[in-house]
Amino acid sequence: MEKFAGAEEWVPPRGGLPKLEAALRDCRGCDLWEHAEQVVPGDGTAKARMMLVGEQPGDVEDVEGRVFVGPAGRLLDKALDAAGIDRDQLYVTNAVKHFRFERRGKRRIHKTPAAGHIVACSPWLTRELRIVKPELVVVLGAVAARALLGTGFKVTERRGEAVELPDGTAAMATVHPSAVVRSEEYRRDFALFVADLRAAAALLP
Template sequence: MALTSLRNTSRSNPPRLHMGCAKRACKHRKTRETGPPDSCRRMTPAMDAERRLAQNVPANSSPVHERQGMAQNWRDAELPLFAEAKRINDPERALRELAKEASACTRCPLYKNATQTVFGEGPADAALMLVGEQPGDQEDVTGRPFVGPAGKVLDRALESAGIERSAVYITNAVKHFKNEPRGKRRIHKKPDTSEIDACRWWLDNELAIVQPSVVVALGATAARSVMHKVVTINANRGRLIELPDHRRAVITVHPSYLLRLLEDRDKRREFDRLVKDLRFAADAARPS
């Protein structure tokens, strides 16, 4: 029986995340600026008063009280704040706004050789999220994740595992196609650490909005983005890994790995293992 309903029925309050303009680098990333960052500039009394007024901080509050207030704000039951300074408490609409902002992303140089941003797709309340590496050539042209050769392998694996693709949220760790033009062809290149980290900002916000119970990391790049560190697939495969915010992760291979195998026997074996991992993740995502 196909698993057609993987809705998350126990959604917790999402964290309060600030989603600034997609064209600007995140404040946590180093950027090339004409002057030193604000954190390195000397704070004069006038500047501090202006900051407190803008942030609605009491004049007699201490740094400790400010940090406590920031921690409390982080726990507020609100969806992310978008560039136009409004909160959206409808997850589906929040995803649409997030995708709209991602379409203009220039947080790393990958947008220069890509046709468009390829954002995630699927139910905003999906209990199961699949995270791949990056879009391929066909995904870059169509603007949808996993529609190329690797996507066909994934579709077959999902069907064999009894999972409807429309019931899961599918995205990538990196939203632009990294490639090297060679004549009329575009050769796939693996994203580096800085590109993965730059694009993690989008994935973290997708996770905050969708709030899946289980996240399946397809391949090493996805695993690094989901886990925030380098992990080996074989050492962590076939088990549930605890994540923050009461989520769990399952690590498996990327479907494109099967396409690179030469022997049919190896292809069948690895396909069966992929199906097993997907079924395991779907079972864990089911409401108890």
């Protein structure tokens, strides 16, 4: 595993989400900042009962500087609406805050963050969790699962299952919405994703 300095020295130990977002812009905890357009902070209310954690920004998010606004974000919005969940009441973020990609001609193709990137960026996610204090965390995809639930957790085997983060926070894992976007069985997989979101909402007391 490639090791980086990590984000710890850039993460403010006190203050709320605005202070955290301002500090994010200066982070040099790994090498992803060198090629990304900008850092992409989380978005939503600090009073959210439910937090959604994805993988990393995509191409559109990197350009716009906002989380989940590309194709996967549009699908997530559609699924949340179908599940009866108001996105304005959530806090949505990613395990890794910069876009990792490889160039193919003029296109930037998504590249999965390395284990070193996930570890380096984890202090930001830890701080977000401490500020928001969600009652439930919905883990979207394998990278987020690795960051929050460890390397041994398999989303494919345990999606939709009520689990806990190491600190005891209630959680549930499901696929990343980008997997549904790419699916050859879109209608089936969209319905399964919506069902997972409904099950997650039902875990809230």
